[in-house]
Structure formats: C-alpha cells, structure tokens
Amino acid sequence: MNETAFISTDEMLKHWQGHRALTRRAIEVFPEEALFTYSIGGMRTFGELALEMLRMAVPTAEGAATRVWPTSFSGDLTTKAALLERWDADTARLNELWAAIPPERFEEDDVAFGAFPGKINWLLQYVIDNEIHHRGQGYVYLRALGIEPPAFYER
Amino acid sequence: MNETAFISTDEMLKHWQGHRALTRRAIEVFPEEALFTYSIGGMRTFGELALEMLRMAVPTAEGAATRVWPTSFSGDLTTKAALLERWDADTARLNELWAAIPPERFEEDDVAFGAFPGKINWLLQYVIDNEIHHRGQGYVYLRALGIEPPAFYER
Numbered sequence: 001m002n003e004t005a006f007i008s009t010d011e012m013l014k015h016w017q018g019h020r021a022l023t024r025r026a027i028e029v030f031p032e033e034a035l036f037t038y039s040i041g042g043m044r045t046f047g048e049l050a051l052e053m054l055r056m057a058v059p060t061a062e063g064a065a066t067r068v069w070p071t072s073f074s075g076d077l078t079t080k081a082a083l084l085e086r087w088d089a090d091t092a093r094l095n096e097l098w099a100a101i102p103p104e105r106f107e108e109d110d111v112a113f114g115a116f117p118g119k120i121n122w123l124l125q126y127v128i129d130n131e132i133h134h135r136g137q138g139y140v141y142l143r144a145l146g147i148e149p150p151a152f153y154e155r
Numbered sequence: 156m157n158e159t160a161f162i163s164t165d166e167m168l169k170h171w172q173g174h175r176a177l178t179r180r181a182i183e184v185f186p187e188e189a190l191f192t193y194s195i196g197g198m199r200t201f202g203e204l205a206l207e208m209l210r211m212a213v214p215t216a217e218g219a220a221t222r223v224w225p226t227s228f229s230g231d232l233t234t235k236a237a238l239l240e241r242w243d244a245d246t247a248r249l250n251e252l253w254a255a256i257p258p259e260r261f262e263e264d265d266v267a268f269g270a271f272p273g274k275i276n277w278l279l280q281y282v283i284d285n286e287i288h289h290r291g292q293g294y295v296y297l298r299a300l301g302i303e304p305p306a307f308y309e310r
Contacts, residue, residue, distance in 0.1 A: 004258040005160030006167040007276050015280065040195065041298025103159040121162050125170065129287050133307060136291030143196025152288060
C-alpha cells in the first residue's frame with residue numbers, strides 16, 4: 001500500500017476554512033425573509049441546512065480533538081445575523097480544536113456521536129463534503145430566487 | 156509547520172471513486188427526458204453538469220500523471236446510456252492514471268490546462284469538490300421532479 005500523503009492536516013484545515021468562507025458568503029447574500037422559509041421540492045430551507053453544518057463542524061472537531069463526543073448543540077438560531085455570528089465564532093473554535101487533534105488521531109477508528117463509525121479523517125471529510133453538498137443546493141435556491149451566488153472558485 | 160498527513164493518496168482515490176459511484180447513481184435515477192432539458196433558475200441541466208465532471212476528472216488526472224495537459228475532450232454525449240458508459244470507462248481510467256502520478260507530484264505547483272494555477276493536490280481536490288457541488292444541485296432537480304435521490308452517505 002502506497003502511503004504517500006495526498007494533503008497535510010494543515011492544508012486540509014485551510015481548505016475547509018476556505019469552503020466555510022464561501023458558505024458564509026452564500027448565507028450573507030441569501031435574502032433574510034427566505035432563509036428559513038424558502039425551499040424546493042420539500043427540502044429543508046438553506047437556514048436549516050446551514051444550522052446542520054454548524055451542528056456537525058465544531059462538534060466533530062471536538063470529538064476528534066478530545067475523544068469525547070458532544071451530545072447536544074446549543075442555540076436555536078433563526079436569523080441571518082445570528083447564523084453569521086455563530087459561523088464566525090466557530091471559525092475561530094475550529095482552528096483551536098484542529099490544532100489540538102493529536103497527529104496519530106486522523107487515522108484512528110472511532111464512532112462519531114456514538115452512532116457513525118469511521119476513521120477520524122473520513123468523519124471530518126464527511127462533514128466538509130456535506131457542507132459542499134448542501135451549499136450547492138443553496139446555490140439552486142439563490143438562482144431560483146434570482147440572486148447570483150458567490151463564485152465557487154473563490155475561497 | 157505541521158506536516159502530518161490528513162489522508163493518503165490511496166485513501167483519496169477511494170474517497171473520490173466512492174463519490175463518483177454516488178454521482179453515477181444520481182445520473183441513473185434521473186429521468187432520461189429531463190436529463191438534458193430540465194433546469195431551475197437558468198442553471199445548466201444535470202446532463203450538462205455531469206458532462207463537465209467528465210471533462211474535468213480524467214483530463215486533470217492525466218495532467219497530474221503525465222505533466223501534459225490535454226486540450227480537448229472527445230464526445231458530445233446526449234443520452235443517459237452514453238453518459239453512464241463514459242462514466243464507467245473513466246472510472247477505470249482514473250484508477251490507472253492515479254497510480255501513475257509520481258508521489259512527489261501531489262505537492263508540485265502547476266497550471267492546469269494552461270489556465271488554472273495551483274498545487275496538484277489542490278487541483279484534484281477542486282475537481283472532486285466541483286462534483287459534490289453540482290451533484291448536490293442535481294439532488295434539488297430530482298426533488299423538484301418528485302424523485303428520491305440516492306442516499307448521500309452511501310458511497
């Protein structure tokens with residue numbers, strides 16, 4: 001088995017924070033009145049999808065860093081301002097938690113939140129992929145609302 | 156600078172092929188008559204988005220493996236069967252090309268297709284992220300068409 005690194009943990013954090021900056025811009029341009037009300041095809045609103053991102057990001061990094069999985073998420077956010085404020089607080093918190101993940105931990109098996117088995121790098125990657133997936137859906141909502149989403153290639 | 160590996164190149168290929176298998180299922184369940192005609196908010200059809208994924212994946216892996224960037228993409232596919240056939244051929248081709256990427260190459264700077272500067276791992280990651288982003292948009296199209304998309308967590 002080839003054990004060449006594809007990407008370092010430092011690069012991966014930078015990559016994720018670049019994606020998070022893009023998601024923040026998508027939240028910013030989303031019309032306040034549509035954020036928690038507009039949806040297509042019975043899907044969740046973009047506000048609900050953004051809340052899911054927040055519920056996954058810091059708690060997963062916390063479990064990775066401390067080996068203790070949080071069981072609750074505080075905050076029932078209902079406005080754009082509250083979402084963005086939490087987003088920024090979590091940006092700083094993610095940097096702290098990421099730095100505290102022991103190097104050998106990324107290849108360890110664990111069960112996130114007592115429910116989702118996988119290696120730590122796989123679990124973190126899942127959270128990032130989930131954000132990209134749902135942000136892409138938010139882009140469709142924005143287009144349907146006649147609003148230009150932020151450029152995907154800018155991070 | 157911490158140089159711990161987040162994920163190995165072997166794991167990354169497996170991760171990508173897992174995503175590609177999911178995207179293939181999304182193409183499979185997409186109604187043939189809507190694949191190249193249906194869209195929301197003036198966006199591209201899911202067929203066009205899938206074609207973009209094909210235009211990026213193998214050519215980027217080829218540039219990574221050979222240091223020569225292809226300048227054309229053959230095939231003007233217009234049916235689901237043709238897309239899926241190309242998808243499967245490219246799955247095999249990606250495995251071959253990935254194995255041919257020199258280990259030190261992932262951290263090298265290059266200019267993909269003479270136009271997009273970046274490290275090889277960043278360029279490959281961009282192609283994967285772009286697939287996740289656009290597949291998420293295909294999920295909205297599917298929901299709007301009343302069709303259940305494949306489960307995101309199955310790869």
